[in-house]
Amino acid sequence: MANPRLVIVHRRTELQELLDRHATRGQAEFFLRTRGRTLQDVQERHDRLNAALATVRAAVPAEWRHAEVERADLSRFLLTPEDVIAVVGQDGLVANTAKYLNAQPVIGVDPEPEANPGVLVRHTPKAADRLLHEAAAAGTVERLQCQELATVTARLDDGQELSGLNEVFIGHASHQSARYRLTTPAGRAESHSSSGLIVSTGTGATGWCASIALDRGGRPLPSPTDPRLAWFVREAWPSPITGTSLTEGVLEAGETLRITVASDQLVVFGDGMEDDRLTASWGQEITVQLGARPLRLVG
Template sequence: RFLFAADDVVVPVGQDGLVANVAKYLDGQPVLGVNPAPDLYDGVLVRIGVGRLGKLLAASIAGNVGIESRTMVQAELDGGETLLALNEIFVGHRSHQSARYRIEAEGEAENHSSSGLIVASGTGATGWARSIMEATHLDLSLGREEHAVGFWVREPFPSVATATNLRAGKITESPLLITSRMNEGGVIFADGIEQDFIAFDWGRQVQLQPASRALRLVVDQ
């Protein structure tokens, strides 16, 4: 419910997930991720020590800091709703089983029955996407600032009505198009927050691609 002003400097203090959660509400403001407990938090996104905050906060206000422009993922539904994520967006069934949909990518299309799919940024490629890549050996190279996202289908099932060829790929210019074939229970959610979902039932369509917005993460130099 909080509205960020265009000239704000945003300082999440805590776990890495705080940066991912706040990123979707920003539009160009610099973000200083502060790690108050390096022995507890990995510091992938909260990379600034408490002792460095004062100097970097002043430098950020003056516009005199290094910035990483982290690519985000955008989902846009046929009804006009949009969803942004720093790590990944999930499309599937709320049970994580038996999601049915039509997938279209780079001029190819097929019907799927799977455990859903994720579309991840270069930042998210080190998280959920990484575990899928390690399990399936469907590796994609994604830079954190590269204007591209990757998609991975989870456990696609082959049958007379469903195929498994479109299992992974990189999306740059042409969006990934998903059409729901689920009578009920279809969902889309961002960055692992399942309770904050958009319903994705029969006939609804969603386009997924790199977002026009990016997270401007301050670099501790």
């Protein structure tokens, strides 16, 4: 079996993106000043991320291989079963990475503990160094103790599918009403005209899903490791042909929520990544259920 490979995932910093857009530091500084910000703050965040990356790079065990990939290139990067993934950045970057994984352990590294919630990026760069060297000394990546976080998968009837760590959204690409027919696992069905629907994991239950549940008086939601999903229809509109009685529920393992498209086009995307989406046309069926590949997050 091949030696493990540490794959470091990160994204471009705000400073790098500003320099791409404005070409010089002077132009970038002027742009920030017009918006009441300073280049120093942006530079400090850039420096903290680079320092974290340097620490993780230096932590790669001598016998391991090493690769790096930016968020924008993940869909084109070939991951292998023996990879260990070190995500250096914010919680959202872990969620963005999860859809490309198949049981590889993930170490979330927080370059700014004072700024990030650290729900998924749970480790400092120095703690990541210790974890990697302990795994190398033990001679197995199984030394890395992981929690299995539930994922959610949406699948079109033509075989296309998309997964999310937090949630998937199904709705119109703009602010128009989404029209569809929803069928629950129990076989109850209803036609809807709504702002779309979300199906959330326990990880996502602290974000978008939580705000919807709170608006409805509070609902018990799954925890990140629960093999269950919560679903909510957003702003269902009553009319002679559309109803509002089936607007929330829970999907247990093995259960499926079915959505039959009754609009010219609906989109499906996960974890807020609208550019990475599926498009379903009139009459197509979308099924949503618990994902078969949980995220293995090093605790």
